[in-house]
Amino acid sequence: MSVLGTRVVRIEDPRLLTTGATYVDDLRIPQLAGAAFVTYVRSPLAHARITGIDVSAAAEAPGVVAVFTANDLDDVPPPPADNPLAEPLLAKDVVRYVGEPVAMVITETRAQGEDAVELVAVDYEPLDAVVDVEEAAKDEVLLFPEAGTNIVAPNGPEEFDDAPFAECEVVIERTFRNQRVAPVPMEVRSAAAAWDGERVTVWSSNQNAQTTRMIIAGGLGVEPDKVRVITPDVGGGFGAKIGVDRDTVLVAWAARRLGRAVRWTETRSESLIAMQHGRAQVHKVKLGGNRDGKILAYRMDFMQDAGAYPRVGPLLANFTTLMVPAVYEIPTVQIRSKVVLTNTTPVGAYRGAGRPEATATIERLVDIFADEIGMDPAEVRRRNLIPADKFPYTTATGLVYDSGEYVKALDRVLEAAGYEELRAEQERRRAAGDTKLLGIGLSSYVEVTALDFPNGETGRVVIHRDGTATVYTGSHTQGQGHATSWAMIVQDQLGIPMDKVTVIHGDTDAIPVGTGTYASRSLQVGGIAVHECAVKIKEQARELAARELEADPADLVLDTDSGAWHVQGVPGTKLDWARLAELAGEDGLTADVHFKPSRPTFPFGAHLAVVEVDTETGLVRLVRHISLDDAGPLINPILAEGQRHGGIAQGVAQALYEEMAYDAEGNPVTASLADYSMISAAELPSFELLTMETPTDVNPLGVKGIGEAGTIGATPAVQNAVVDALSHLGVRHIEMPATPERVWKAINEARGSEKRAAQ
Amino acid sequence: MKVTITVNGKETSAEVEDRTLLVHYLRDVLNLTATNIGCDTTTCGACTVLLDGESVKSCTVLAAQADGREVTTVEGLAGEDGTMHPVQKAFHEQHGLQCGFCTPGMVMATVSLLKENPRPTEEQVRAGLEGNLCRCTGYHNIVKAVLAAAEETA
Numbered sequence: 067m068s069v070l071g072t073r074v075v076r077i078e079d080p081r082l083l084t085t086g087a088t089y090v091d092d093l094r095i096p097q098l099a100g101a102a103f104v105t106y107v108r109s110p111l112a113h114a115r116i117t118g119i120d121v122s123a124a125a126e127a128p129g130v131v132a133v134f135t136a137n138d139l140d141d142v143p144p145p146p147a148d149n150p151l152a153e154p155l156l157a158k159d160v161v162r163y164v165g166e167p168v169a170m171v172i173t174e175t176r177a178q179g180e181d182a183v184e185l186v187a188v189d190y191e192p193l194d195a196v197v198d199v200e201e202a203a204k205d206e207v208l209l210f211p212e213a214g215t216n217i218v219a220p221n222g223p224e225e226f227d228d229a230p231f232a233e234c235e236v237v238i239e240r241t242f243r244n245q246r247v248a249p250v251p252m253e254v255r256s257a258a259a260a261w262d263g264e265r266v267t268v269w270s271s272n273q274n275a276q277t278t279r280m281i282i283a284g285g286l287g288v289e290p291d292k293v294r295v296i297t298p299d300v301g302g303g304f305g306a307k308i309g310v311d312r313d314t315v316l317v318a319w320a321a322r323r324l325g326r327a328v329r330w331t332e333t334r335s336e337s338l339i340a341m342q343h344g345r346a347q348v349h350k351v352k353l354g355g356n357r358d359g360k361i362l363a364y365r366m367d368f369m370q371d372a373g374a375y376p377r378v379g380p381l382l383a384n385f386t387t388l389m390v391p392a393v394y395e396i397p398t399v400q401i402r403s404k405v406v407l408t409n410t411t412p413v414g415a416y417r418g419a420g421r422p423e424a425t426a427t428i429e430r431l432v433d434i435f436a437d438e439i440g441m442d443p444a445e446v447r448r449r450n451l452i453p454a455d456k457f458p459y460t461t462a463t464g465l466v467y468d469s470g471e472y473v474k475a476l477d478r479v480l481e482a483a484g485y486e487e488l489r490a491e492q493e494r495r496r497a498a499g500d501t502k503l504l505g506i507g508l509s510s511y512v513e514v515t516a517l518d519f520p521n522g523e524t525g526r527v528v529i530h531r532d533g534t535a536t537v538y539t540g541s542h543t544q545g546q547g548h549a550t551s552w553a554m555i556v557q558d559q560l561g562i563p564m565d566k567v568t569v570i571h572g573d574t575d576a577i578p579v580g581t582g583t584y585a586s587r588s589l590q591v592g593g594i595a596v597h598e599c600a601v602k603i604k605e606q607a608r609e610l611a612a613r614e615l616e617a618d619p620a621d622l623v624l625d626t627d628s629g630a631w632h633v634q635g636v637p638g639t640k641l642d643w644a645r646l647a648e649l650a651g652e653d654g655l656t657a658d659v660h661f662k663p664s665r666p667t668f669p670f671g672a673h674l675a676v677v678e679v680d681t682e683t684g685l686v687r688l689v690r691h692i693s694l695d696d697a698g699p700l701i702n703p704i705l706a707e708g709q710r711h712g713g714i715a716q717g718v719a720q721a722l723y724e725e726m727a728y729d730a731e732g733n734p735v736t737a738s739l740a741d742y743s744m745i746s747a748a749e750l751p752s753f754e755l756l757t758m759e760t761p762t763d764v765n766p767l768g769v770k771g772i773g774e775a776g777t778i779g780a781t782p783a784v785q786n787a788v789v790d791a792l793s794h795l796g797v798r799h800i801e802m803p804a805t806p807e808r809v810w811k812a813i814n815e816a817r818g819s820e821k822r823a824a825q
Numbered sequence: 826m827k828v829t830i831t832v833n834g835k836e837t838s839a840e841v842e843d844r845t846l847l848v849h850y851l852r853d854v855l856n857l858t859a860t861n862i863g864c865d866t867t868t869c870g871a872c873t874v875l876l877d878g879e880s881v882k883s884c885t886v887l888a889a890q891a892d893g894r895e896v897t898t899v900e901g902l903a904g905e906d907g908t909m910h911p912v913q914k915a916f917h918e919q920h921g922l923q924c925g926f927c928t929p930g931m932v933m934a935t936v937s938l939l940k941e942n943p944r945p946t947e948e949q950v951r952a953g954l955e956g957n958l959c960r961c962t963g964y965h966n967i968v969k970a971v972l973a974a975a976e977e978t979a
Contacts, residue, residue, distance in 0.1 A: 075917055075918055075920065076917070076920065079916070079917045079922060079925075080909065080917065082922055082925035082928055083899070083909060083913040083916055083917060083922065083925075083928060083932065084899070084900070084902070084903050084907070084909065084913065085859060085900060086858060086859025086860070086861070086899060086900065086925070086928075086929050087859075087924075087925040087926070087928075088858070089861070089926065091858075091862075092852075092858035094856050094858065176853075177842070177844070249960075250960055251924070251926075251960055252861070252863045252869065252871060252924065252926035252927050252958065252959065252960050252961075253861070253863070253924070253926045254863075299924075299925065300924065301861070301924045301925065301926030302923075302924040302926060302960050302961055304960070333865045334863065334864035334865050334866070334869070335864075335865050335866070544924055545922075545923035545924025545925065545961050546923065547923070704920045705920070707920075707966075708920050708923055708961070708962060708966060711962055711963035711964075711965040711966065712923065712960070712961045712962055712963045713963070714963050715962075715963030715964065715965075716960070716963075738864070738865065738866045738868075739864040739866050739868035739869055739958070740866040740867075740868050744868075744958055744960075746954070746955045746956075746957075746958060746964070747950070747951040747954045747955060747957075747959075747964035747967065747968060748951045748952050748954075748955040750951070750963065750964055750965075752947065752965055752968060752969075753963065753965050776963070
């Protein structure tokens with residue numbers, strides 16, 4: 067029986083549970099012995115001109131090795147002349163967000179660094195800051211006056227055609243904010259660097275060592291082969307560690323300038339303002355349909371707040387744009403987007419990266435539409451979902467959805483939740499005047515995974531003469547469990563037991579070419595690369611075994627239970643992998659694959675959230691969460707469930723608790739974990755997961771990505787549930803996060819308007 | 826100042842700055858790096874260890890306060906022969922960890938929680954672990970692991 071699809075506990079866990087993992091800050095290795103520590107001086111203002119920096123007091127403080135400012139960066143490539151929006155390594159003339167690095171202090175100990183940064187005197191001349199994305203789009207305050215605008219990537223028509231909406235019986239127009247949140251991987255950003263002659267080794271916490279190498283080489287102005295990046299264990303990434311920021315490039319630079327190893331680990335409070343944020347979009351939307359429940363036209367006119375530098379803002383907007391049509395058959399879809407700079411921390415990928423935003427908005431609109439026409443929201447969805455017989459389905463944005471069973475996913479969730487009983491209970495509580503109202507929220511979703519499919523992923527499998535195997539993968543673990551799942555894929559094909567398979571990732575000397583882990587891509591590109599390597603090795607082994615046993619290759623059989631080859635009908639004479647590796651001679655038994663799928667894949671599902679809303683306090687409590695997330699066949703159900711659990715929690719967190727907030731001057735007001743309401747165990751129930759496995763035809767295992775399903779499906783289900791609890795009062799929308807204050811206000815405004823109507 | 830702290834059954838001693846936190850003593854003086862630092866506001870619990878058998882956040886205890894006392898970190902939890910503690914075993918079997926960063930603190934908090942309440946309900950587990958944050962698991966399998974460990978040890 068194949069190991070694939072079975073519930074295998076992780077082989078990497080005993081180490082993590084007993085001695086602990088080895089994150090960058092844990093490295094106690096000779097190359098970093100005596101390393102100096104980097105501490106950054108960061109801008110306390112959202113927008114200001116730097117008129118002077120006096121480092122003399124800091125330079126004389128105890129333990130200070132050096133203090134560097136932008137003026138010291140005289141041996142790195144200048145910013146590209148054709149890009150006025152380029153992000154400098156250290157701010158030189160202007161700071162554009164609170165947290166932007168202005169100077170770096172190098173000290174013998176970490177504590178000395180914290181003391182010494184206080185002594186760096188930076189003179190700032192404050193400039194007007196623009197924080198709100200809609201304000202920024204007016205271009206009254208410019209982040210880069212030389213560019214003439216804060217808008218970096220406008221896309222879509224100048225004018226929209228209103229005709230399709232004119233024919234609709236019901237038209238809804240709304241503005242929704244998909245708030246800015248912080249990714250908060252438990253391990254903050256961390257790096258260390260040591261030069262050996264002309265070559266640097268950088269230990270870095272990231273999601274893709276090879277991309278990290280290119281960023282560092284580019285920043286320093288050296289050839290990529292002069293940079294080796296080693297990624298030890300990574301304490302979570304969630305998109306925020308795709309590549310590295312300038313803070314890490316500067317660590318490598320400082321090590322070169324000082325001729326000494328240096329290391330850096332930010333504090334959490336620093337991380338909350340200096341590590342990229344996620345989401346941060348404003349959607350102006352219009353949806354039209356008829357009273358029979360059919361949606362006919364949908365317009366999404368949105369802005370992506372990019373923060374102070376464009377970075378991947380255009381990419382995020384593109385993700386959202388592509389997924390605007392979502393799971394529905396809508397005859398007319400209109401889209402316009404702008405990426406806008408503001409005086410805030412730059413925004414990047416965060417679990418879902420543009421897709422949760424698209425889903426959140428249409429799922430909210432479908433519920434409002436259902437309320438408007440007096441139809442059950444499940445029924446409205448059923449009438450508009452793309453039917454199973456229409457796949458592959460080409461969307462209005464040109465994507466080709468590979469496979470899907472959207473109606474079935476929804477119906478299974480409704481059934482598992484006991485939808486009718488929940489509605490009855492909701493009615494009972496309303497009729498009894500209960501102060502704890504029940505809300506039931508739905509979402510149906512589809513997402514795109516491995517959208518960067520042309521990059522593919524690399525794999526190499528080597529069989530050793532002791533019968534063990536080593537897997538080199540361009541994928542990159544931050545907790546997903548590649549050591550286990552890649553070993554399972556090898557065992558499935560070759561019968562080499564998992565405990566004899568070692569998985570290596572995140573070292574650019576061992577794996578010079580690789581793409582990494584983000585966009586829910588690992589299994590469907592990196593996992594398939596490993597699978598294809600194993601298939602190739604099997605064919606090599608078949609030839610070798612045939613020669614050795616003097617048989618026709620077609621008659622050779624691999625028993626994957628024992629990991630041995632024999633001739634069909636002659637099970638007594640066997641060749642094991644150790645022997646085959648020996649027979650392979652000097653070339654060894656090795657296979658390399660760079661797997662590039664032809665298309666991305668489209669996981670889908672449905673979520674149902676049940677909340678209790680306390681009408682006296684506005685407090686919302688999630689009491690049940692049921693999800694069906696279909697990403698094709700499961701390699702290891704335990705790991706897939708773990709991905710879903712984590713994503714759901716982050717989705718609930720965005721719907722109810724978390725927001726990275728700024729005041730009008732651009733000061734972050736949630737800049738520590740004491741202020742940022744990161745979700746804990748106490749706010750959550752256990753989740754109820756349903757499984758469905760609809761394969762894709764894009765790869766030989768039929769697998770899609772599961773990493774981001776949770777945030778995409780859960781957020782709108784929970785937000786819809788909150789509004790649903792209060793819909794009988796006339797509440798039609800509550801922005802995220804649905805804090806007690808917002809909910810209480812919504813209740814009271816609705817009651818106030820009821821009273822006014824009665825008078 | 827000089828401190829003497831028994832860590833995982835072994836007496837340790839060092840000259841430290843007065844302001845040295847217990848977590849820095851463990852990580853930087855003893856090189857016991859399993860105990861992690863996840864925040865600077867005593868919020869996340871990644872640094873949870875046992876001080877005389879009680880769970881504390883070692884980022885909020887001075888090394889000086891631990892002078893003459895006993896500290897247990899996750900490195901000291903398994904048996905001499907490497908057999909995992911029932912709580913470690915339960916986290917493994919229930920997939921109660923992903924990236925592993927919160928895990929040492931979460932495991933130590935669990936040991937302490939089960940000592941105080943050997944048969945907790947799910948709600949008590951969730952309330953008991955409120956001060957230990959995890960970004961990967963959604964807490965689902967952590968709660969399952971704690972309940973499984975309770976089952977195992979009760």
